[in-house]
Amino acid sequence: MSEFEALRTQLSEAAATFADGPGALEGILLGIVDDVDRAVAEPLEIFPVCHHSPASAVAMARRLREKQPKVIYLELCEDMAPLLTELRNCRLPVAVQAFATDVDGFPAEWAPLSVVAPITEASAEYQAISYALDTPGVELVLVDRSSDHVFQWDNRGTEAQQTDPDSAPPDEEAALHGDAVGVEIGDLRPRFAELEEHLLHHGRVRHWSEWWHQYVELPLGDSDHDTYRQVMLLIGSLFRRLAPGDPHRVRVDEDRERYMWTRMREHLDATGTDVADCLYVCGAFHASSRVAEFGVNGTAGTGTFEISPRTASKWQHGLIPSSHAAIEAQFGLAAGSVSIAATEWAKNLKRTKVQPFRLAGQAGGAKKKKAAALPAPAPEIAPSDHLTGFLQRPPVLDRLDEAELLGWSVEVVRAARRNGYLSSTADAIAVFETSILLAGMRDRAKPTPYDFQDAAVTCIEKDTVPGRRDVRRIVEIMMGGDRIGQVGYDALPPLARDVYDRLAPLELNLQQRGVRRALLDIASNPDLEPCSDLLWMLRYLMPYGAARPIMGERRLGERPIQESWDLAIGTHQRALIELGYEGVSIEQVLEQRLRRGAYGPRATAASVLAAVEDATLYLRSHRLAGELGTRALEVLATERSADGAPEVLRRVRRLLAFYRTSEPVLPAWIESFVKTGYAHYCTLLPTAFTDEDASVDQVAAMLGFLFSMEGLALSLGCDRTQLELAVAQSHPEDPAKVALLWAAQVQLGTLSRAELRTRCDELLGNPLVLPAYPRYLSGFVHALEPAPGLADFVVEAVSNAFARLPDPVLLPWLPTLITTLKAGGADLAPLLIREAGRIFPSRLAALDEWVPPWLAEEAVPVVRRARQSRGLPLLAAHPATCDAVADLLGCDGTWETGDGGPPETPGSALLGQYPDTALALEELLTYP
Structure with a gap:
């Protein structure tokens, strides 16, 4: 502890001066020195790092070559260790991922669980991994909590929000990690908001990434090992002691530290490895731990921290592509900061001549040179106080930075020209000088990339952006852009x-x-x-x-x-x-997804039928379609509303049409579905007519199911009396549903068209009902779903409405009519258009003399009799067909050929009752 006595004295005097005497401030400052002293004196060497810090990566590469440890303890989820060898087959950055869809021991709404640990080349963890995997005799041990414990210790919200402040990334590159919980080495950022605000204000920077780059990254870029280590321990201790006392966050931090020290002691006891041959790589925040288990000879002795067992959740592990933008978004870093760190990494390597470690066969980047044998480990030197000198040393501007700034200025002008800016050499000079000016105004010895970015925007962009990229984005691309990783085929x-x-x-x-x-x-x-x-x-x-x-x-x-x-x-x-x-296989995943959705708690008959259709469409699996169809039948029987009726009707119709054209017989499940659905909707129909929550289109879909499936349902044993009773028990009050009920009665034959026409005329003749008449018409339009044969009547009703309704009633209804036709346009609009085209004249000249057929009441009997007399010879010439139909329908009688002819046959009696059939047949055959 003697090497830090001078620093303790200076801090005590500073505390007494600024705080008007010793007290809390002195305790914090001296406590920081104690934390540094404790970590430095630990027999197991602690190497504090910050995530994606090029200074940490350079210091790590240098220390590994000097010390050449035989065991590296790394702060990373212990269950991710088997995946690290697959990094050889990837192009960085990538992320090691743990993923669980089968959740057992966690709330079902948490699923799927995902944890990612991104790795970049300019990171200390990658240097440690590369050294351990490519150096014979070196063991890499991951000691952090497992992915399962990440969620065991999570209160589902607190930790995820703190590690993922940008929960909605702006683009697909930033969304590469999805909603996974991010873990990585060294989350080093003040948790005390006032402290961060103070540092940003007095550092004259905009965000934390810029402050770290200026006041930590650059000074530590070429520092020696002891200086780097002590400074990082100092920063970690400062942020830890000034962190707010969030009980959950503090408990998780301390439990992680207990977990890691327990795992390290267990490994040392099991292997008998000499502590001097080990290196513990962890975040600077955890390096300054004050838990009792700290150290290989901690006060807890053999490690009394009880590690809870993992849950029964099935975890899958793999590598996923990552990107600079994804890392920045997930961990709350400024845009472009990871790219700037990559540039700084290359710059530090050039300046310090440190040879980094890189996995053999690593995809991407420059070709690796043949690695030279590691030199003998350097002799250990007792650590001394390097903090005092570092804190008093002013930054120095060297010519390499000036040359780099000049190159940036020229390059940004060239890039701006390519993007449509009218920039020139004068702008390059202005950017260079403005960068230096801004740095001076911000009390900096040399411009940072952020100063350069501000200067470029000021000198080049002016007030317009001619292309799709502004100058700020051009600078980010020039600094390295958003590098996106890739997982190789073998991984x-x-x-x-x-x-x-x-x-x-x-x-x-x-x-x-x-x-x-x-x-x-x-x-x-x-x-x-x-x-x-x-x-x-x-x-x-x-x-x-x-x-x-x-x-x-x-x-x-x-x-x-x-x-x-x-x-x-x-x-x-x-x-x-x-x-x-x-x-x-992709087929297995699709089948699991379909089955999971069909048996899920939110499954509806419509959604299960959709799964049946998808199973038939994509997998061509009759087995799965039959299983899901049976499930759809079970779900339909439990539904007590008409919410899903429109979708059920559409999908059943499609499936029936498919099976009827492709299969010799209908599957048993769909026959059961139609039979059960017929009885089910008959039961729900009276309630749906009076239920205010049931819309008109839903009731129309129920009727559409009953009428369109009636033939099949009756052949399967259903009773039509069910439908007749359901319609008779329906007493709606809403005008649209009333019209829908009338249409159903016409379809059943309990209401004639003449009576329906009379009711509509009465509605138009009643001034009190006129404002509600458009709602009746909307019901008739929806009635085309169950009764498409009423298309001519709907055209008649709409035409009468346009002719007789006053404008104050008609005009507000038109948007409703258009919306109704648009919603059911695929089925309803073609029926109306085709029927209107048949009824209305095809030429404009004929419109003046045209009389709607429903107004020509007097001419109808005459025309019918005349045309009927022309249809009789056709039927008399082919009596066998008409007699066969009459026999099937149970009609008796004989044919009459004239006065005194033979008695009437069944065919002639049938013709007398239904003359329109003969007339329609005559039109189809164009009988002269």
């Missing part, structure tokens, strides 16, 4: 490798980022059909844009002919990797 899970292998016939580099256009001429090359099937499954499972069809569609009962796709699978590599955590 991918089996599912991802299988996807790439099965898409190989497309002859596209799908592992590369960006969009690739794939053209599939399946008609001439049937071998491409499996690729089409796989692409449709990827479109279903992966985020939008990963596989986007440009031409072609997938429908029930249709086979693909030609397709065109935009594929960005490399851009969405993380999503593909996470699919690999759920299964070994």
Whole structure:
């Protein structure tokens, strides 16, 4: 402790001067020195780091070559250790991920659980990993809590919010980590808001990343090991002692430290490794720990901290691509700060001549030179006080920085010209001088990249941005941009490798980022059909844009002919990797997803039918479709409202049409569904008519199901009396539902069209009902769903409304009519348009003399009799057909050929009762 006595004396005097006497301030300042002294004196060497800090990375590379430890204890989730060797097959930055979809021991709403630990080349952890994996005889031991313990100790909100302040990243590069909880070595940032504000204000900087770069990163870039170590311990102790007393956060921090020291003591006891051959790499915040378990000879003795067992959750581990923007967004760093750190890393290596460690075969970056043998470890020198000299040393501007600034100024002008700015050499000079001026105004010895960025914006951008990039973004790109990592083929899970292998016939580099256009001429090359099937499954499972069809569609009962796709699978590599955590093939994952949704707590009959359709469409699995169809039947029986009726009707119709055209017999499940649905909707119909929460289109869909499925339901044993009783028991009050009920009665035959027309005329003749008449019409429009045969009557009713309703009533109703037709436009509008085209004249000249058919009441009987007399010869010439129909319908009688002819036959009696049929048949056959 003697080496820090001088510093203790200075801090005591400073505390007495600024605080008017010794007290709390002196206790904090001296406590910081005690923390540094305690960590330095620990037999197990502690190496404090800050995440993605080039100064930490340089100091780590230098220390590893000097000390050459045989065991490295690393602050990283212990269950991620097997994945680190796969970093050789990746291009950094990437993130080690632990992922759990089968949650057991955590609330179901937390699923899926995800933890990521991003790794960049300019980081101390990567240097330690590279040294340990490529140096024979060196063991790497991860000692931090497991991924399972991350969530065991999480109160679901507090920690995730603190480590992920930007929960909504602005772009897809920043969203590479999704909503995963981020863990990494050295989260070194003040947790005391007033302290951070004070440092930013007096440092004359805009954000924390700039302060760290200026006052820590640059001074420590080429410092010796003892200076670096003591300064980082000092900063970690300061932030720790000034942190607010959040009980949960403090408990988690201290439990992590107890966990790590317990694991290290367990390893030392089990292996008998000499402490002098070990190195403990952790964040500076944890290096200054004050827990009782601190140190290999901690007061807890053999380590009394009880580590709770892991839950039964099934964790999957893998590597996912990361990016500078994703790291910045997840850990609350300023935009561009990680790219600037990468530039500073290269600069430090050039200045200090330190040779970094790099995994053999590492993808990306410069080709690695043949590594030279490590020299003999340097003799250990007793540590001394380096803090006093470092704190008193002013920064110095060297010529290398001036040359670098000049190069930046020239390059930013060149880049600005390429982006449409009218910049010149004079602007380069102005940027150079303004950068130095801004640095001087901010009390800095040399301009930082942030000063340069402000100067470039001031001197080049002016008040307009001619291109799509502003100067600030141009500077970020020039400083290194957003480097995006990639996971190599060998490091991918089996599912991802299988996807790439099965898409190989497309002859596209799908592992590369960006969009690739794939053209599939399946008609001439049937071998491409499996690729089409796989692409449709990827479109279903992966985020939008990963596989986007440009031409072609997938429908029930249709086979693909030609397709065109935009594929960005490399851009969405993380999503593909996470699919690999759920299964070994894409088909297995899709089946699990469909089954999980069908059996989930929020499943509805409509959603389960959608799963049946998807299983048939994408997997062509009759087994799964049958299982899910049975589940849809179970869910339908439990529903007590009409909410899902429209979607149920649409999907059942599609499935019925598919099975009727592709299968010899209907599947048993769909027959049971129709039979049960018929009885179910008959039961719910009276309640739905009077329920205010049931909309008109929902009730219309119920009636549509009952009427359109009636033939099949009756053949399966249902009784039509159920429907007749349900309609008879329905007593709606809403005008739209009343009109819907009338339409149902017409469809059942309990109400004639003449009576329906009379009721509408009475409504139009009643001044008190006129304001509500458009609502009746809306009900008639919806009635086209269950009774499409009423299309001519709906055209008549709408025409009468336009003719007789006053403008104050008609005009406000028009938006409702348009909205109704738009909502059901696929089915309702074509019916009305076709019927209107049949009724109304096709030429404008004929409109003046045209009389609507429903107004020509007097001419109807005459025309009918005349046309009926012309239809009789046709029926008399072919009596067998008409007699057969009459026999089926139970009609008796004989044919009459004239006065005194033979008695009437069943066919003639049928003709007398239904003359319109003969007239329609005559029109179809164009009988002269």
